[in-house]
Amino acid sequence: MNHFTFTTATKERAKARIALIGPTGSGKTYTALVTATGLGGRIALVDTEHGSAAKYADEFAFDTLPLTTFRPTTLVDVLAVAAHEGYDIMIVDSLSHFWSGTGGMLEQVDDAAKRVGAGGSFAGWKEARPQERAMIDALLAYPGHLIVTMRTKTEYVVEADERGRKVPRKVGLKPEQREGIEYEFDIVGDLDHENTLVISKSRAKPLSGVVFHKPGLEFAEAVSSWLEAGEPTPSVSDYVTAATAPDATPDELRALYEQARRHNLLGSAVLDNDGETHTLGELIVRHGTAARNRITQDDDVTSRGGTAQRKKDAAV
Known part of the structure:
Protein backbone atom coordinates (compact mmCIF):
# COMPACT_ATOMS: atom_id res chain seq x y z
CA MET A 1 0.00 0.00 0.00
CA ASN A 2 1.33 3.45 -0.94
CA HIS A 3 1.74 6.09 1.79
CA PHE A 4 2.28 9.23 -0.28
CA THR A 5 0.77 12.48 0.99
CA PHE A 6 0.62 15.77 -0.90
CA THR A 7 0.81 18.97 1.15
CA THR A 8 0.20 22.61 0.28
CA ALA A 9 3.35 24.24 -1.14
CA THR A 10 4.69 27.27 0.72
CA LYS A 11 7.69 29.50 -0.02
CA GLU A 12 10.18 29.25 2.80
CA ARG A 13 13.19 31.34 3.66
CA ALA A 14 16.29 29.78 2.20
CA LYS A 15 20.04 30.15 2.01
CA ALA A 16 21.86 31.28 -1.12
CA ARG A 17 23.10 28.59 -3.49
CA ILE A 18 25.21 30.49 -6.01
CA ALA A 19 27.63 29.28 -8.70
CA LEU A 20 29.98 31.76 -10.37
CA ILE A 21 31.48 30.44 -13.59
CA GLY A 22 34.21 31.99 -15.70
CA PRO A 23 37.70 31.75 -17.15
CA THR A 24 40.86 32.59 -15.24
CA GLY A 25 41.07 36.33 -14.59
CA SER A 26 37.34 37.01 -14.80
CA GLY A 27 37.06 37.99 -11.13
CA LYS A 28 35.37 34.91 -9.68
CA THR A 29 37.10 35.08 -6.27
CA TYR A 30 36.58 38.82 -5.89
CA THR A 31 32.93 38.60 -6.93
CA ALA A 32 32.36 35.73 -4.49
CA LEU A 33 33.84 37.78 -1.63
CA VAL A 34 31.86 40.91 -2.57
CA THR A 35 28.66 38.86 -2.66
CA ALA A 36 29.41 37.05 0.61
CA THR A 37 30.15 40.34 2.36
CA GLY A 38 26.87 41.77 1.12
CA LEU A 39 24.94 38.76 2.39
CA GLY A 40 26.43 39.39 5.84
CA GLY A 41 27.95 37.17 8.52
CA ARG A 42 31.13 35.18 9.10
CA ILE A 43 32.76 33.97 5.90
CA ALA A 44 34.77 30.76 5.44
CA LEU A 45 36.63 30.24 2.17
CA VAL A 46 38.11 26.98 0.88
CA ASP A 47 41.11 28.09 -1.18
CA THR A 48 42.24 25.68 -3.88
CA GLU A 49 44.21 28.34 -5.75
CA HIS A 50 47.49 28.33 -3.77
CA GLY A 51 46.36 30.98 -1.29
CA SER A 52 45.33 33.51 -3.91
CA ALA A 53 42.18 34.58 -2.02
CA ALA A 54 44.33 35.96 0.82
CA LYS A 55 45.38 38.77 -1.54
CA TYR A 56 41.98 40.31 -0.86
CA ALA A 57 42.31 40.16 2.94
CA ASP A 58 42.82 43.92 3.08
CA GLU A 59 39.38 44.46 1.52
CA PHE A 60 37.28 41.69 3.05
CA ALA A 61 37.06 39.94 6.43
CA PHE A 62 37.08 36.16 6.02
CA ASP A 63 38.76 32.98 7.26
CA THR A 64 40.50 30.76 4.76
CA LEU A 65 41.47 27.10 4.52
CA PRO A 66 44.04 26.30 1.80
CA LEU A 67 43.82 22.77 0.36
CA THR A 68 46.26 20.90 -1.86
CA THR A 69 44.34 17.64 -2.36
CA PHE A 70 40.75 17.56 -3.45
CA ARG A 71 38.99 14.30 -2.65
CA PRO A 72 35.21 14.86 -2.60
CA THR A 73 35.10 13.33 0.90
CA THR A 74 37.60 15.98 2.07
CA LEU A 75 35.18 18.74 1.13
CA VAL A 76 32.38 16.97 3.03
CA ASP A 77 34.58 16.96 6.16
CA VAL A 78 35.42 20.65 5.66
CA LEU A 79 31.74 21.55 5.35
CA ALA A 80 30.98 19.67 8.58
CA VAL A 81 33.67 21.62 10.44
CA ALA A 82 32.52 24.96 9.00
CA ALA A 83 28.92 24.24 9.97
CA HIS A 84 30.00 23.20 13.48
CA GLU A 85 31.98 26.45 13.87
CA GLY A 86 28.99 28.50 12.79
CA TYR A 87 30.19 30.13 9.57
CA ASP A 88 27.28 31.96 7.95
CA ILE A 89 28.72 31.81 4.44
CA MET A 90 30.84 29.14 2.77
CA ILE A 91 32.83 29.91 -0.38
CA VAL A 92 34.45 27.07 -2.32
CA ASP A 93 37.01 28.61 -4.65
CA SER A 94 37.08 26.65 -6.84
CA LEU A 95 34.86 23.60 -7.08
CA SER A 96 36.62 22.66 -10.33
CA HIS A 97 39.58 21.28 -8.37
CA PHE A 98 37.32 18.63 -6.82
CA TRP A 99 36.70 17.44 -10.37
CA SER A 100 40.07 17.61 -12.11
CA GLY A 101 42.60 18.40 -9.36
CA THR A 102 44.78 16.09 -7.31
CA GLY A 103 42.53 13.49 -5.69
CA GLY A 104 39.47 14.90 -7.49
CA MET A 105 36.71 12.92 -9.13
CA LEU A 106 38.57 12.13 -12.35
CA GLU A 107 41.49 10.75 -10.36
CA GLN A 108 39.12 8.80 -8.11
CA VAL A 109 37.54 7.20 -11.18
CA ASP A 110 40.95 6.27 -12.63
CA ASP A 111 42.09 4.74 -9.33
CA ALA A 112 38.84 2.81 -8.93
CA ALA A 113 39.05 1.50 -12.51
CA LYS A 114 42.57 0.20 -11.85
CA ARG A 115 41.43 -1.52 -8.65
CA VAL A 116 38.40 -3.13 -10.23
CA GLY A 117 40.14 -4.14 -13.43
CA ALA A 118 37.25 -5.58 -15.41
CA GLY A 119 34.80 -2.97 -16.62
CA GLY A 120 37.36 -0.19 -16.95
CA SER A 121 36.12 3.37 -16.54
CA PHE A 122 32.47 2.29 -16.25
CA ALA A 123 33.30 0.32 -13.10
CA GLY A 124 35.42 3.25 -11.90
CA TRP A 125 32.52 5.68 -12.23
CA LYS A 126 30.19 3.26 -10.46
CA GLU A 127 32.53 3.13 -7.48
CA ALA A 128 33.43 6.83 -7.36
CA ARG A 129 30.04 8.39 -8.12
CA PRO A 130 28.67 8.05 -4.54
CA GLN A 131 31.54 10.26 -3.32
CA GLU A 132 30.50 12.98 -5.73
CA ARG A 133 26.82 12.67 -4.78
CA ALA A 134 27.68 12.93 -1.08
CA MET A 135 29.76 16.04 -1.79
CA ILE A 136 27.00 17.75 -3.77
CA ASP A 137 24.38 16.84 -1.14
CA ALA A 138 26.60 18.30 1.59
CA LEU A 139 27.15 21.48 -0.42
CA LEU A 140 23.46 22.04 -1.11
CA ALA A 141 22.50 21.24 2.49
CA TYR A 142 25.10 23.56 4.07
CA PRO A 143 23.29 25.45 6.87
CA GLY A 144 24.53 28.86 5.69
CA HIS A 145 24.85 30.60 2.34
CA LEU A 146 26.95 28.80 -0.26
CA ILE A 147 28.95 30.32 -3.11
CA VAL A 148 31.08 28.16 -5.38
CA THR A 149 33.28 29.20 -8.26
CA MET A 150 34.02 27.05 -11.29
CA ARG A 151 36.66 27.59 -13.92
CA THR A 152 35.92 27.36 -17.60
CA LYS A 153 38.41 26.35 -20.22
CA THR A 154 39.56 29.31 -22.22
CA GLU A 155 39.69 29.63 -25.98
CA TYR A 156 40.20 32.56 -28.30
CA VAL A 157 37.87 33.89 -30.95
CA VAL A 158 38.78 36.53 -33.52
CA GLU A 159 36.43 39.51 -33.71
CA ALA A 160 36.40 42.93 -35.29
CA ASP A 161 37.02 45.82 -32.90
CA GLU A 162 35.44 49.28 -33.13
CA ARG A 163 37.89 50.19 -35.92
CA GLY A 164 37.15 47.06 -37.88
CA ARG A 165 40.47 45.40 -37.05
CA LYS A 166 40.57 41.69 -36.38
CA VAL A 167 41.59 41.10 -32.74
CA PRO A 168 41.59 37.98 -30.54
CA ARG A 169 39.28 37.78 -27.52
CA LYS A 170 39.25 35.22 -24.69
CA VAL A 171 35.99 33.38 -24.13
CA GLY A 172 34.97 30.83 -21.51
CA LEU A 173 33.47 27.50 -22.36
CA LYS A 174 31.73 24.89 -20.19
CA PRO A 175 32.74 24.73 -16.51
CA GLU A 176 35.40 22.23 -15.47
CA GLN A 177 33.00 20.02 -13.56
CA ARG A 178 30.47 17.29 -14.16
CA GLU A 179 28.14 17.97 -17.06
CA GLY A 180 25.08 19.85 -15.84
CA ILE A 181 26.28 20.47 -12.27
CA GLU A 182 25.37 24.15 -12.57
CA TYR A 183 21.69 23.16 -12.49
CA GLU A 184 22.11 22.04 -8.88
CA PHE A 185 22.32 25.71 -7.83
CA ASP A 186 19.57 28.31 -7.50
CA ILE A 187 21.55 31.13 -9.12
CA VAL A 188 24.24 30.69 -11.78
CA GLY A 189 26.26 33.62 -13.07
CA ASP A 190 28.72 33.67 -15.98
CA LEU A 191 31.67 36.05 -15.71
CA ASP A 192 33.86 37.33 -18.55
CA HIS A 193 37.24 39.04 -18.58
CA GLU A 194 35.60 42.46 -18.21
CA ASN A 195 34.12 41.21 -14.92
CA THR A 196 30.61 41.34 -16.34
CA LEU A 197 28.24 38.96 -14.59
CA VAL A 198 25.35 37.55 -16.61
CA ILE A 199 22.75 35.57 -14.64
CA SER A 200 22.27 32.59 -16.93
CA LYS A 201 20.06 30.52 -14.63
CA SER A 202 18.00 31.67 -11.67
CA ARG A 203 15.13 30.42 -9.54
CA ALA A 204 14.91 34.03 -8.32
CA LYS A 205 12.66 35.54 -10.97
CA PRO A 206 13.85 39.16 -10.43
CA LEU A 207 17.43 38.08 -11.22
CA SER A 208 16.78 36.00 -14.32
CA GLY A 209 18.84 37.29 -17.25
CA VAL A 210 20.12 40.35 -15.35
CA VAL A 211 23.56 41.71 -16.27
CA PHE A 212 25.83 43.22 -13.61
CA HIS A 213 28.84 45.19 -14.77
CA LYS A 214 31.55 44.75 -12.11
CA PRO A 215 29.03 43.27 -9.64
CA GLY A 216 29.02 44.72 -6.14
CA LEU A 217 26.64 44.90 -3.21
CA GLU A 218 23.62 45.37 -5.47
CA PHE A 219 23.87 41.74 -6.54
CA ALA A 220 23.97 40.51 -2.92
CA GLU A 221 21.05 42.78 -2.00
CA ALA A 222 18.94 41.38 -4.84
CA VAL A 223 19.73 37.83 -3.71
CA SER A 224 18.91 38.65 -0.06
CA SER A 225 15.55 40.19 -0.97
CA TRP A 226 14.52 37.01 -2.76
CA LEU A 227 15.76 34.68 0.00
CA GLU A 228 14.02 36.52 2.83
CA ALA A 229 10.58 36.47 1.19
CA GLY A 230 9.23 33.34 2.83
CA GLU A 231 8.34 31.48 6.00
CA PRO A 232 11.11 30.80 8.56
CA THR A 233 12.40 27.22 8.76
CA PRO A 234 14.43 25.25 11.34
CA SER A 235 18.20 25.33 10.97
Missing part, protein backbone atom coordinates in the same frame (compact mmCIF):
# COMPACT_ATOMS: atom_id res chain seq x y z
CA VAL A 236 20.50 22.32 10.78
CA SER A 237 21.68 23.05 14.33
CA ASP A 238 18.02 22.91 15.46
CA TYR A 239 17.75 19.43 13.93
CA VAL A 240 21.00 18.30 15.57
CA THR A 241 19.82 19.56 18.97
CA ALA A 242 16.50 17.73 18.60
CA ALA A 243 18.15 14.53 17.35
CA THR A 244 20.65 14.39 20.22
CA ALA A 245 18.14 15.17 22.99
CA PRO A 246 18.50 12.40 25.61
CA ASP A 247 14.73 11.96 25.96
CA ALA A 248 13.91 11.89 22.22
CA THR A 249 11.58 9.01 21.38
CA PRO A 250 11.73 6.83 18.24
CA ASP A 251 8.49 8.37 16.98
CA GLU A 252 9.83 11.91 17.48
CA LEU A 253 13.07 11.04 15.66
CA ARG A 254 11.16 9.41 12.82
CA ALA A 255 9.11 12.59 12.41
CA LEU A 256 12.30 14.68 12.64
CA TYR A 257 13.88 12.64 9.84
CA GLU A 258 10.85 13.17 7.62
CA GLN A 259 10.86 16.91 8.32
CA ALA A 260 14.57 17.18 7.48
CA ARG A 261 13.91 15.20 4.29
CA ARG A 262 11.20 17.65 3.21
CA HIS A 263 13.66 20.51 3.68
CA ASN A 264 16.40 18.68 1.73
CA LEU A 265 18.75 18.71 4.73
CA LEU A 266 19.43 14.99 5.20
CA GLY A 267 22.71 15.31 3.30
CA SER A 268 24.02 18.14 5.48
CA ALA A 269 27.47 17.29 6.87
CA VAL A 270 27.59 17.48 10.68
CA LEU A 271 30.05 16.52 13.41
CA ASP A 272 29.17 14.09 16.19
CA ASN A 273 30.49 14.36 19.77
CA ASP A 274 33.68 12.55 18.72
CA GLY A 275 34.39 14.99 15.91
CA GLU A 276 33.51 12.47 13.20
CA THR A 277 31.62 13.55 10.08
CA HIS A 278 28.13 12.20 9.42
CA THR A 279 25.18 13.36 7.39
CA LEU A 280 22.26 14.77 9.33
CA GLY A 281 20.20 11.82 8.13
CA GLU A 282 22.73 9.33 9.50
CA LEU A 283 22.82 11.17 12.82
CA ILE A 284 19.04 11.07 13.23
CA VAL A 285 18.89 7.37 12.28
CA ARG A 286 21.67 6.51 14.73
CA HIS A 287 19.91 8.25 17.60
CA GLY A 288 16.59 6.69 16.57
CA THR A 289 18.18 3.24 16.77
CA ALA A 290 19.65 4.06 20.18
CA ALA A 291 16.24 5.24 21.40
CA ARG A 292 14.60 1.98 20.27
CA ASN A 293 17.35 -0.04 21.98
CA ARG A 294 16.79 1.86 25.23
CA ILE A 295 13.08 1.04 25.14
CA THR A 296 13.83 -2.63 24.45
CA GLN A 297 16.30 -2.76 27.32
CA ASP A 298 13.84 -1.06 29.68
CA ASP A 299 11.16 -3.55 28.67
CA ASP A 300 13.55 -6.44 29.32
CA VAL A 301 14.44 -5.08 32.74
CA THR A 302 10.76 -4.61 33.59
CA SER A 303 9.96 -8.11 32.34
CA ARG A 304 12.77 -9.69 34.36
CA GLY A 305 11.70 -7.75 37.42
CA GLY A 306 8.12 -8.98 37.05
CA THR A 307 9.25 -12.59 36.63
CA ALA A 308 11.44 -12.39 39.73
CA GLN A 309 8.54 -10.96 41.75
CA ARG A 310 6.20 -13.70 40.58
CA LYS A 311 8.72 -16.39 41.60
CA LYS A 312 9.09 -14.72 44.99
CA ASP A 313 5.31 -14.62 45.47
CA ALA A 314 5.03 -18.28 44.47
CA ALA A 315 7.67 -19.29 47.00
CA VAL A 316 5.76 -17.55 49.77
Whole structure:
Protein backbone atom coordinates (compact mmCIF):
# COMPACT_ATOMS: atom_id res chain seq x y z
CA MET A 1 0.00 0.00 0.00
CA ASN A 2 1.33 3.45 -0.94
CA HIS A 3 1.74 6.09 1.79
CA PHE A 4 2.28 9.23 -0.28
CA THR A 5 0.77 12.48 0.99
CA PHE A 6 0.62 15.77 -0.90
CA THR A 7 0.81 18.97 1.15
CA THR A 8 0.20 22.61 0.28
CA ALA A 9 3.35 24.24 -1.14
CA THR A 10 4.69 27.27 0.72
CA LYS A 11 7.69 29.50 -0.02
CA GLU A 12 10.18 29.25 2.80
CA ARG A 13 13.19 31.34 3.66
CA ALA A 14 16.29 29.78 2.20
CA LYS A 15 20.04 30.15 2.01
CA ALA A 16 21.86 31.28 -1.12
CA ARG A 17 23.10 28.59 -3.49
CA ILE A 18 25.21 30.49 -6.01
CA ALA A 19 27.63 29.28 -8.70
CA LEU A 20 29.98 31.76 -10.37
CA ILE A 21 31.48 30.44 -13.59
CA GLY A 22 34.21 31.99 -15.70
CA PRO A 23 37.70 31.75 -17.15
CA THR A 24 40.86 32.59 -15.24
CA GLY A 25 41.07 36.33 -14.59
CA SER A 26 37.34 37.01 -14.80
CA GLY A 27 37.06 37.99 -11.13
CA LYS A 28 35.37 34.91 -9.68
CA THR A 29 37.10 35.08 -6.27
CA TYR A 30 36.58 38.82 -5.89
CA THR A 31 32.93 38.60 -6.93
CA ALA A 32 32.36 35.73 -4.49
CA LEU A 33 33.84 37.78 -1.63
CA VAL A 34 31.86 40.91 -2.57
CA THR A 35 28.66 38.86 -2.66
CA ALA A 36 29.41 37.05 0.61
CA THR A 37 30.15 40.34 2.36
CA GLY A 38 26.87 41.77 1.12
CA LEU A 39 24.94 38.76 2.39
CA GLY A 40 26.43 39.39 5.84
CA GLY A 41 27.95 37.17 8.52
CA ARG A 42 31.13 35.18 9.10
CA ILE A 43 32.76 33.97 5.90
CA ALA A 44 34.77 30.76 5.44
CA LEU A 45 36.63 30.24 2.17
CA VAL A 46 38.11 26.98 0.88
CA ASP A 47 41.11 28.09 -1.18
CA THR A 48 42.24 25.68 -3.88
CA GLU A 49 44.21 28.34 -5.75
CA HIS A 50 47.49 28.33 -3.77
CA GLY A 51 46.36 30.98 -1.29
CA SER A 52 45.33 33.51 -3.91
CA ALA A 53 42.18 34.58 -2.02
CA ALA A 54 44.33 35.96 0.82
CA LYS A 55 45.38 38.77 -1.54
CA TYR A 56 41.98 40.31 -0.86
CA ALA A 57 42.31 40.16 2.94
CA ASP A 58 42.82 43.92 3.08
CA GLU A 59 39.38 44.46 1.52
CA PHE A 60 37.28 41.69 3.05
CA ALA A 61 37.06 39.94 6.43
CA PHE A 62 37.08 36.16 6.02
CA ASP A 63 38.76 32.98 7.26
CA THR A 64 40.50 30.76 4.76
CA LEU A 65 41.47 27.10 4.52
CA PRO A 66 44.04 26.30 1.80
CA LEU A 67 43.82 22.77 0.36
CA THR A 68 46.26 20.90 -1.86
CA THR A 69 44.34 17.64 -2.36
CA PHE A 70 40.75 17.56 -3.45
CA ARG A 71 38.99 14.30 -2.65
CA PRO A 72 35.21 14.86 -2.60
CA THR A 73 35.10 13.33 0.90
CA THR A 74 37.60 15.98 2.07
CA LEU A 75 35.18 18.74 1.13
CA VAL A 76 32.38 16.97 3.03
CA ASP A 77 34.58 16.96 6.16
CA VAL A 78 35.42 20.65 5.66
CA LEU A 79 31.74 21.55 5.35
CA ALA A 80 30.98 19.67 8.58
CA VAL A 81 33.67 21.62 10.44
CA ALA A 82 32.52 24.96 9.00
CA ALA A 83 28.92 24.24 9.97
CA HIS A 84 30.00 23.20 13.48
CA GLU A 85 31.98 26.45 13.87
CA GLY A 86 28.99 28.50 12.79
CA TYR A 87 30.19 30.13 9.57
CA ASP A 88 27.28 31.96 7.95
CA ILE A 89 28.72 31.81 4.44
CA MET A 90 30.84 29.14 2.77
CA ILE A 91 32.83 29.91 -0.38
CA VAL A 92 34.45 27.07 -2.32
CA ASP A 93 37.01 28.61 -4.65
CA SER A 94 37.08 26.65 -6.84
CA LEU A 95 34.86 23.60 -7.08
CA SER A 96 36.62 22.66 -10.33
CA HIS A 97 39.58 21.28 -8.37
CA PHE A 98 37.32 18.63 -6.82
CA TRP A 99 36.70 17.44 -10.37
CA SER A 100 40.07 17.61 -12.11
CA GLY A 101 42.60 18.40 -9.36
CA THR A 102 44.78 16.09 -7.31
CA GLY A 103 42.53 13.49 -5.69
CA GLY A 104 39.47 14.90 -7.49
CA MET A 105 36.71 12.92 -9.13
CA LEU A 106 38.57 12.13 -12.35
CA GLU A 107 41.49 10.75 -10.36
CA GLN A 108 39.12 8.80 -8.11
CA VAL A 109 37.54 7.20 -11.18
CA ASP A 110 40.95 6.27 -12.63
CA ASP A 111 42.09 4.74 -9.33
CA ALA A 112 38.84 2.81 -8.93
CA ALA A 113 39.05 1.50 -12.51
CA LYS A 114 42.57 0.20 -11.85
CA ARG A 115 41.43 -1.52 -8.65
CA VAL A 116 38.40 -3.13 -10.23
CA GLY A 117 40.14 -4.14 -13.43
CA ALA A 118 37.25 -5.58 -15.41
CA GLY A 119 34.80 -2.97 -16.62
CA GLY A 120 37.36 -0.19 -16.95
CA SER A 121 36.12 3.37 -16.54
CA PHE A 122 32.47 2.29 -16.25
CA ALA A 123 33.30 0.32 -13.10
CA GLY A 124 35.42 3.25 -11.90
CA TRP A 125 32.52 5.68 -12.23
CA LYS A 126 30.19 3.26 -10.46
CA GLU A 127 32.53 3.13 -7.48
CA ALA A 128 33.43 6.83 -7.36
CA ARG A 129 30.04 8.39 -8.12
CA PRO A 130 28.67 8.05 -4.54
CA GLN A 131 31.54 10.26 -3.32
CA GLU A 132 30.50 12.98 -5.73
CA ARG A 133 26.82 12.67 -4.78
CA ALA A 134 27.68 12.93 -1.08
CA MET A 135 29.76 16.04 -1.79
CA ILE A 136 27.00 17.75 -3.77
CA ASP A 137 24.38 16.84 -1.14
CA ALA A 138 26.60 18.30 1.59
CA LEU A 139 27.15 21.48 -0.42
CA LEU A 140 23.46 22.04 -1.11
CA ALA A 141 22.50 21.24 2.49
CA TYR A 142 25.10 23.56 4.07
CA PRO A 143 23.29 25.45 6.87
CA GLY A 144 24.53 28.86 5.69
CA HIS A 145 24.85 30.60 2.34
CA LEU A 146 26.95 28.80 -0.26
CA ILE A 147 28.95 30.32 -3.11
CA VAL A 148 31.08 28.16 -5.38
CA THR A 149 33.28 29.20 -8.26
CA MET A 150 34.02 27.05 -11.29
CA ARG A 151 36.66 27.59 -13.92
CA THR A 152 35.92 27.36 -17.60
CA LYS A 153 38.41 26.35 -20.22
CA THR A 154 39.56 29.31 -22.22
CA GLU A 155 39.69 29.63 -25.98
CA TYR A 156 40.20 32.56 -28.30
CA VAL A 157 37.87 33.89 -30.95
CA VAL A 158 38.78 36.53 -33.52
CA GLU A 159 36.43 39.51 -33.71
CA ALA A 160 36.40 42.93 -35.29
CA ASP A 161 37.02 45.82 -32.90
CA GLU A 162 35.44 49.28 -33.13
CA ARG A 163 37.89 50.19 -35.92
CA GLY A 164 37.15 47.06 -37.88
CA ARG A 165 40.47 45.40 -37.05
CA LYS A 166 40.57 41.69 -36.38
CA VAL A 167 41.59 41.10 -32.74
CA PRO A 168 41.59 37.98 -30.54
CA ARG A 169 39.28 37.78 -27.52
CA LYS A 170 39.25 35.22 -24.69
CA VAL A 171 35.99 33.38 -24.13
CA GLY A 172 34.97 30.83 -21.51
CA LEU A 173 33.47 27.50 -22.36
CA LYS A 174 31.73 24.89 -20.19
CA PRO A 175 32.74 24.73 -16.51
CA GLU A 176 35.40 22.23 -15.47
CA GLN A 177 33.00 20.02 -13.56
CA ARG A 178 30.47 17.29 -14.16
CA GLU A 179 28.14 17.97 -17.06
CA GLY A 180 25.08 19.85 -15.84
CA ILE A 181 26.28 20.47 -12.27
CA GLU A 182 25.37 24.15 -12.57
CA TYR A 183 21.69 23.16 -12.49
CA GLU A 184 22.11 22.04 -8.88
CA PHE A 185 22.32 25.71 -7.83
CA ASP A 186 19.57 28.31 -7.50
CA ILE A 187 21.55 31.13 -9.12
CA VAL A 188 24.24 30.69 -11.78
CA GLY A 189 26.26 33.62 -13.07
CA ASP A 190 28.72 33.67 -15.98
CA LEU A 191 31.67 36.05 -15.71
CA ASP A 192 33.86 37.33 -18.55
CA HIS A 193 37.24 39.04 -18.58
CA GLU A 194 35.60 42.46 -18.21
CA ASN A 195 34.12 41.21 -14.92
CA THR A 196 30.61 41.34 -16.34
CA LEU A 197 28.24 38.96 -14.59
CA VAL A 198 25.35 37.55 -16.61
CA ILE A 199 22.75 35.57 -14.64
CA SER A 200 22.27 32.59 -16.93
CA LYS A 201 20.06 30.52 -14.63
CA SER A 202 18.00 31.67 -11.67
CA ARG A 203 15.13 30.42 -9.54
CA ALA A 204 14.91 34.03 -8.32
CA LYS A 205 12.66 35.54 -10.97
CA PRO A 206 13.85 39.16 -10.43
CA LEU A 207 17.43 38.08 -11.22
CA SER A 208 16.78 36.00 -14.32
CA GLY A 209 18.84 37.29 -17.25
CA VAL A 210 20.12 40.35 -15.35
CA VAL A 211 23.56 41.71 -16.27
CA PHE A 212 25.83 43.22 -13.61
CA HIS A 213 28.84 45.19 -14.77
CA LYS A 214 31.55 44.75 -12.11
CA PRO A 215 29.03 43.27 -9.64
CA GLY A 216 29.02 44.72 -6.14
CA LEU A 217 26.64 44.90 -3.21
CA GLU A 218 23.62 45.37 -5.47
CA PHE A 219 23.87 41.74 -6.54
CA ALA A 220 23.97 40.51 -2.92
CA GLU A 221 21.05 42.78 -2.00
CA ALA A 222 18.94 41.38 -4.84
CA VAL A 223 19.73 37.83 -3.71
CA SER A 224 18.91 38.65 -0.06
CA SER A 225 15.55 40.19 -0.97
CA TRP A 226 14.52 37.01 -2.76
CA LEU A 227 15.76 34.68 0.00
CA GLU A 228 14.02 36.52 2.83
CA ALA A 229 10.58 36.47 1.19
CA GLY A 230 9.23 33.34 2.83
CA GLU A 231 8.34 31.48 6.00
CA PRO A 232 11.11 30.80 8.56
CA THR A 233 12.40 27.22 8.76
CA PRO A 234 14.43 25.25 11.34
CA SER A 235 18.20 25.33 10.97
CA VAL A 236 20.50 22.32 10.78
CA SER A 237 21.68 23.05 14.33
CA ASP A 238 18.02 22.91 15.46
CA TYR A 239 17.75 19.43 13.93
CA VAL A 240 21.00 18.30 15.57
CA THR A 241 19.82 19.56 18.97
CA ALA A 242 16.50 17.73 18.60
CA ALA A 243 18.15 14.53 17.35
CA THR A 244 20.65 14.39 20.22
CA ALA A 245 18.14 15.17 22.99
CA PRO A 246 18.50 12.40 25.61
CA ASP A 247 14.73 11.96 25.96
CA ALA A 248 13.91 11.89 22.22
CA THR A 249 11.58 9.01 21.38
CA PRO A 250 11.73 6.83 18.24
CA ASP A 251 8.49 8.37 16.98
CA GLU A 252 9.83 11.91 17.48
CA LEU A 253 13.07 11.04 15.66
CA ARG A 254 11.16 9.41 12.82
CA ALA A 255 9.11 12.59 12.41
CA LEU A 256 12.30 14.68 12.64
CA TYR A 257 13.88 12.64 9.84
CA GLU A 258 10.85 13.17 7.62
CA GLN A 259 10.86 16.91 8.32
CA ALA A 260 14.57 17.18 7.48
CA ARG A 261 13.91 15.20 4.29
CA ARG A 262 11.20 17.65 3.21
CA HIS A 263 13.66 20.51 3.68
CA ASN A 264 16.40 18.68 1.73
CA LEU A 265 18.75 18.71 4.73
CA LEU A 266 19.43 14.99 5.20
CA GLY A 267 22.71 15.31 3.30
CA SER A 268 24.02 18.14 5.48
CA ALA A 269 27.47 17.29 6.87
CA VAL A 270 27.59 17.48 10.68
CA LEU A 271 30.05 16.52 13.41
CA ASP A 272 29.17 14.09 16.19
CA ASN A 273 30.49 14.36 19.77
CA ASP A 274 33.68 12.55 18.72
CA GLY A 275 34.39 14.99 15.91
CA GLU A 276 33.51 12.47 13.20
CA THR A 277 31.62 13.55 10.08
CA HIS A 278 28.13 12.20 9.42
CA THR A 279 25.18 13.36 7.39
CA LEU A 280 22.26 14.77 9.33
CA GLY A 281 20.20 11.82 8.13
CA GLU A 282 22.73 9.33 9.50
CA LEU A 283 22.82 11.17 12.82
CA ILE A 284 19.04 11.07 13.23
CA VAL A 285 18.89 7.37 12.28
CA ARG A 286 21.67 6.51 14.73
CA HIS A 287 19.91 8.25 17.60
CA GLY A 288 16.59 6.69 16.57
CA THR A 289 18.18 3.24 16.77
CA ALA A 290 19.65 4.06 20.18
CA ALA A 291 16.24 5.24 21.40
CA ARG A 292 14.60 1.98 20.27
CA ASN A 293 17.35 -0.04 21.98
CA ARG A 294 16.79 1.86 25.23
CA ILE A 295 13.08 1.04 25.14
CA THR A 296 13.83 -2.63 24.45
CA GLN A 297 16.30 -2.76 27.32
CA ASP A 298 13.84 -1.06 29.68
CA ASP A 299 11.16 -3.55 28.67
CA ASP A 300 13.55 -6.44 29.32
CA VAL A 301 14.44 -5.08 32.74
CA THR A 302 10.76 -4.61 33.59
CA SER A 303 9.96 -8.11 32.34
CA ARG A 304 12.77 -9.69 34.36
CA GLY A 305 11.70 -7.75 37.42
CA GLY A 306 8.12 -8.98 37.05
CA THR A 307 9.25 -12.59 36.63
CA ALA A 308 11.44 -12.39 39.73
CA GLN A 309 8.54 -10.96 41.75
CA ARG A 310 6.20 -13.70 40.58
CA LYS A 311 8.72 -16.39 41.60
CA LYS A 312 9.09 -14.72 44.99
CA ASP A 313 5.31 -14.62 45.47
CA ALA A 314 5.03 -18.28 44.47
CA ALA A 315 7.67 -19.29 47.00
CA VAL A 316 5.76 -17.55 49.77
